[in-house]
Amino acid sequence: MTGPNPGVGLDRPHHDGSALYVSTETPRLGDRVTVWLRVPAGATRPGEAPYAAAYVRLLHDGEPRFVAAVRDVERSSERETWWRAELECRNRVTSYRWLLSGGPVGWLWVNGAGVHYRDVPDGANFRIVAADSPLPEWHLDAVVYQIFPDRFARSAAADQRPTPGWAVPAAWTDPVEIGSPSAGSRQFFGGDLDGITEHLDHIAALGFDVVYLTPFFPGRSNHRYDAHTFDEVDPVLGGDEALRRLTDAAHARGIRVLGDFTSNHTGVTHEWFVAARADEQAPERAFYFFDADGRYAAWLDVPTLPKLDHGSPELRRRLFDDPRGVVKRWLGPDGGLDGWRIDVANMTGRHRGDDLYHEVARELRAASVAANPQALIVAEHCHDTSTDLTGDGWHGVMNYAGFTRPVWTWLTSADNPDAPSDFLGQPVRVPRLPGELVADAMLDFTSRIPWSSLVRSFTLLGSHDTSRIRTLVGGDPALVQVAAGLLFTMPGTPMVTYGDEVGMPGRFGEDGRRPMPWPAGDGTHGDGWDEGLLAAYGELVALRRGSVALRRGGLRWVYAAADALVYLREAQGEAALVHVARRGHGPVSIDVSDLPGIADSRVVKGGGGALEAFTLRLTAAGPTVGIRIWQTPKSGARHNGQSAGAEDQGGRG
Numbered sequence: 248m249t250g251p252n253p254g255v256g257l258d259r260p261h262h263d264g265s266a267l268y269v270s271t272e273t274p275r276l277g278d279r280v281t282v283w284l285r286v287p288a289g290a291t292r293p294g295e296a297p298y299a300a301a302y303v304r305l306l307h308d309g310e311p312r313f314v315a316a317v318r319d320v321e322r323s324s325e326r327e328t329w330w331r332a333e334l335e336c337r338n339r340v341t342s343y344r345w346l347l348s349g350g351p352v353g354w355l356w357v358n359g360a361g362v363h364y365r366d367v368p369d370g371a372n373f374r375i376v377a378a379d380s381p382l383p384e385w386h387l388d389a390v391v392y393q394i395f396p397d398r399f400a401r402s403a404a405a406d407q408r409p410t411p412g413w414a415v416p417a418a419w420t421d422p423v424e425i426g427s428p429s430a431g432s433r434q435f436f437g438g439d440l441d442g443i444t445e446h447l448d449h450i451a452a453l454g455f456d457v458v459y460l461t462p463f464f465p466g467r468s469n470h471r472y473d474a475h476t477f478d479e480v481d482p483v484l485g486g487d488e489a490l491r492r493l494t495d496a497a498h499a500r501g502i503r504v505l506g507d508f509t510s511n512h513t514g515v516t517h518e519w520f521v522a523a524r525a526d527e528q529a530p531e532r533a534f535y536f537f538d539a540d541g542r543y544a545a546w547l548d549v550p551t552l553p554k555l556d557h558g559s560p561e562l563r564r565r566l567f568d569d570p571r572g573v574v575k576r577w578l579g580p581d582g583g584l585d586g587w588r589i590d591v592a593n594m595t596g597r598h599r600g601d602d603l604y605h606e607v608a609r610e611l612r613a614a615s616v617a618a619n620p621q622a623l624i625v626a627e628h629c630h631d632t633s634t635d636l637t638g639d640g641w642h643g644v645m646n647y648a649g650f651t652r653p654v655w656t657w658l659t660s661a662d663n664p665d666a667p668s669d670f671l672g673q674p675v676r677v678p679r680l681p682g683e684l685v686a687d688a689m690l691d692f693t694s695r696i697p698w699s700s701l702v703r704s705f706t707l708l709g710s711h712d713t714s715r716i717r718t719l720v721g722g723d724p725a726l727v728q729v730a731a732g733l734l735f736t737m738p739g740t741p742m743v744t745y746g747d748e749v750g751m752p753g754r755f756g757e758d759g760r761r762p763m764p765w766p767a768g769d770g771t772h773g774d775g776w777d778e779g780l781l782a783a784y785g786e787l788v789a790l791r792r793g794s795v796a797l798r799r800g801g802l803r804w805v806y807a808a809a810d811a812l813v814y815l816r817e818a819q820g821e822a823a824l825v826h827v828a829r830r831g832h833g834p835v836s837i838d839v840s841d842l843p844g845i846a847d848s849r850v851v852k853g854g855g856g857a858l859e860a861f862t863l864r865l866t867a868a869g870p871t872v873g874i875r876i877w878q879t880p881k882s883g884a885r886h887n888g889q890s891a892g893a894e895d896q897g898g899r900g
Contacts, residue, residue: 255361255683255686255804255805255806255807256804256805256806257287257289257803257805257815257837257838257839257841257842258287258289258290258841259287259290259361259362259803260284260285260286260287260290260298260345260347260355260357260362261284261285261357261801261803262282262283262284262285262345262357262373263359263373263698263801263802263803264373264374264375264697264698264699264701264702264801265698265702265738265799265800265801265802265817265818266799266818266819267283267800267801267817267818267819268282268283268284268285268801269281269282269283269375269698270282272382272698272699273378273381273382273699274336274375274377274378275336275377275378275379276336276337276338276339276377277335277336277337278335278336278377279333279334279335279336280333280334280336280341280375281331281332281333281334282303282331282332282333282334282343282373283319283322283329283330283331284301284316284329284330284332284345284347284357285327285328285329286298286301286327286328286329286330286347287326287327287841288325288326288327288328288841289838289841290350290355291349291350291351292351295350295351296349296350296351296353297349297350298328298347298348298349298350298355299348299349300315300316300347300348300349301315301316301330301332301345301346301347301348302314302315302316302332302345302346302348303316303332303334303343303344303345303346304343304344304345304346305334305341305342305343306338306341306342306343306369307335307337307338308337308338313346314332314333314334315332316330316331316332316345317330317331317332318330318331319331324843326840326841326843327841330345334375336375336377338377339376339377339638339639340374340375340376340377340637340638340639340697341374341375341376341377342369342372342373342374343372343373343374343375344356344357344358344359344367344369344371344372344373345357345358351364352364358371358372358373358694359371359372359373359690359693359694359695360690360691360694361690370633370695371691371694371695373698374638374696374697374698375697376637376638376639376697376699376700378639379613380616380620381620382642382699382703383586383621383622383623383642383703385503385621385623386623386642386643386703386740387702387703387740387798387799388456388792388798388799389456389457389503389740390454390455390456390457390735390740390741390743390788390791390792391455391457391458391459391505391705391740391741391742391743392450392453392455392457392458392459392742392743392745393459393461393710393711393742393743393744393745394443394458394459394460394461394745395438395461395470395711395744395745395760396438396439396440396442396443396460396461396463396471396484397435397436397437397438397469397470397760398436398438398469398745398760398761398762398763399438399442399443399446399745399762399763400438400439400442400443400445400446400763400765401419401436401437401438401439401442402439402441402442402444402445402485404439404441404485405437405438405439405441405442405485408439408482408483410435410437411435411467411483413433413467413468414433414434414435414469415433415434415435416435416437417434417435417436418436419436419437419762420762421436422761423757423758423760423761425757425758430757431757432468432469432470433468433469434469435469436469436762437483438762439483439484439485439489440463440480440484440485440489440490440492440493441485441489441492441493443458443460443493444489444492444493444496444497446765447496447497447500447502448500450502451500451501451502452785453748453781453784453785453788454785454788454789454792455502455743455788456501456502456503457502457503457504457505457585457740458497458502458503458504458505459504459505459507459588459742460504460505460506460507461507461711462474462506462507462508462509462590463480463481463484463490463506463507464476464477464479464480464481465479465480465481465482465483466481466514466516467514467516467551469760470711472509472514472552472590473513473514473515473516473551473552474509474513474514474517475513475514475516475517475518476517476518477508477572477573478571478573480582487581487582490577490582490583491581491582491583494582494583494584495583498583503585503586504583504584504585505584505585505586505587505588505623505625506577506582506584506586506587506588507587507588507590508573508574508587508588508589508590509589509590509591510555510566510589510590510592510595510607510611511546511554511555511590511591511592511594511595512545512546512552512553512554512555512591513552513553513555514551514552514553515550515551515552515553517553519531519534519535520534520535520553523535523537524541530561533556533558533559533561533562534555534556534559534561534562535553535554535555535556536554536556536598544598546591546594554594554598555595556598556601557595557596557603557606557607558601558603563607563610566611566614567610567611567613567614568614570618572614574587574611574614574615574618575614575615575617575618578615578618578619578622579618579619584619584622585619585621585622585623586615586619586622586623586624586625587611587615587622587623587624587625588625588626588627588645589611589624589625589626589627589641590627591627592608592626592627592628592635592641592644593626593627593628593629593630593632593635595607595608596608604635605637605639605640608626608635608639608640608641609639609640611624611640612624612639612640612641612642623642623643623703624641624642625641625642625643625644625645625703625704625705626640626641626643626644626645627644627645628644628645628647628648629645629647629648629671629672630647630648631648631692631695632644632646632648632649632692632695632696633692633695633696636696636697636700636704637697638696638697638699638700641700642700642703643700643701643702643703643704643705643739643740644700644704644705645704645705645707645710645742646693646701646704646705646706646707646739647671647707648692649688649689649692649693649696649701649704650689650693650706650707650737650739651671651706651707651708651709651713652670652671652688653685653688653689653692654685654708654730654733654734655670655671655677655719656677656678656679656680656684656685656688657679657680657681657682657685657812657829658716658719658720658726658729658730658829659677659678659679659719659720660679660719660720660721660723660726661679662721663718663719663720663721665718665721665722665752665754666714666718666719666721666754667713667714667719667754667755671713677719681808681809681810682807682808682809682810682811682812682829683807683808683809685807685812686804686807686812687807690804693738701738701739702738702739702740702799703739703740704739704740705739705740705741705742706734706737706738706739706740706741706742707734707741707742707743707744708730708731708734708743708747709744709747709759710742710744710756711744711756711759711760712756713755713756713759714753714754714755714756714759715744715746715747715751715752715753715754715759716730716747717747717750717751717752717753718752718753718754718759722752723870724750724777724779724780725869725870726829726870727747727750727780728780728783728870728872729827729828729829729870729871729872731783731784731787731872732787732825732827732852732872732874733812733827734787735787735788735790735791735797736787736790736791736797736816736823736825736874737802737814738800738801738802738816741788741791743784744759745763746761746763746764747784748780748781748784748785749764749775749776749777749780749781750775750776750777750780751763751764751775764776786852787852787872790851790852790874794816794821794823794876795818795819795820795821796816796817796818796821796822796823796876797816797823797874798818799818800816800817800818800821800822800823801816801817801818802814802815802816803815803817805824805837806835806837808832808835810828810829810830810831810832810867811826811827811828811829811832811835811865811867812826812827812828813825813826813827813835813837813865815842817879820878820879821876821877821878821879822842822844822845822876822877822879823874823875823876824842824845824848824855824863824874824875824876825872825873825874826853826854826855826856826865826867826871826872826873826874826875827871827872827873828867828869828870828871829870830867830869830870831866831867831868831869832866832867833866834864834865834866835864835865835866836862836863836864837862837863837864837865838861838862839858839861839862839863840861843879843880844877844878844879844880845858845863845875845877846858847877847878848875848876848877849875849876849877850873850874850875851874851875851876852872852873852874853871853872853873853874854866854867854871854873855873855874855875856873856875
């Protein structure tokens, strides 16, 4: 007996952390939460014993216990059985999975990675996190636009400011220089915050409602991750007043603004580090890791970026407790920010034998929420987040591991000479993998974190640190649209780096940090502006913003093969079926008899397939994004943990 394909297929029992399956996202300690399991009739075959009972196995104070589930009459039908159970949030994180009794081998386990005939470890359990305060809701509907200030737009006021001494000036149309003395962090194009303010209409017109800025603190580089103070906005960007003008103008358009804070290190010219080096008795000496010979620890041994020692109570007071400290000040009236992205968050608080990571994450979040109850904290993290993203620290992460890397492996061009020689820090070229492995990777990584964290994490095709998606797929705009289709229809918060929407290229991070190719004086966009791609991004953003299923729905994998992926997003009252193909493929037939309401569905984008009776046939002549949306029965809506229908002792298993 071999096990079923764990996570793909409409005949698989299913549960996730979305509103359709969990009664409340933000319980408090001691609250009771209702959870549901969906078991399609096709989960067992003719001649097999039905699944006659269901249980939830959860951990209370670290000890397993089982809660018997009941059949939910209101949700169940002859095509599927819904099981319902009530859980106590006894601990901050409630870890659980489902157990079905019956079937071909006598039992079936259901966890975040899918279904299993054998017992499984707790690593992919579902998780409910008891929160001290409500989580920000706005982020569930947000679409984020990332800006590298030096390269986005230059206002007229920038011409009146002196060029900083560290900088090598460049004209806006100059190429990014790679491998010369003026390359990398010293090349200075002079973009500023007022330039961003002047182009907010472009961002708003595309439907983006969050701007994420890479650092605005003064440093000695164009990227500014080497801050020499956290007490002011870089005058080269326009100073404190320019940030306030930007956040005011953004808020007036319904756009939130996130800053970028490096909690792991400062620049070597930072006022704290200067004081620490000058006087061994200075309180700032304890802010860094100095040895007996005066040597200091630095981020990845880069000497200009000394690492902060969060074992210092005074450092944490200045960072997190002080109302004028970096975290709270810029979330308040001085800056008007709506949250922070935390640079190299996975390294924060960790150095050799010291590991204060989780303490720092919790304190930084608590300080942010104290300053702005709706603040969002998203951490940079480039690999497995399962032990780092526990739900009580960062709200979410930049989801490189569970989204970016799998998407790259599916869409990379095998013979692309401009493809990166390393795979997001790994010493191999990006491999080209079939869709089955891509779906497996996404399931594996995302099943190991709380759903509340997954949906508050950035999904991204790249960033200011990576290759541009246009270059990664060999310059094919159709494949860029497929990548964007995945970005805007998967769980999580889509983040687009400036210029991706017009097809900007870039072989690696520095090469991708090119100035935004704004229209010429006559309004024409020129060769650096792909109008078709711009329209496609606008269409996809609008579809996401107009669909509660695409914004907030759960995720059920329907089909995964070499060249095609099909998945279902379901919310209360609405469902969306998404079909993406990296190249043409023959007919794929999907039995949709277990999808109530699909007969009245409408195709809102691309090849939504042909629906005949209860079979949906999907084909693709080339790279494709197809989306079909329909209304579903609204039975069993969220009801704050109360029962959803009487227990039925009969019915189908």
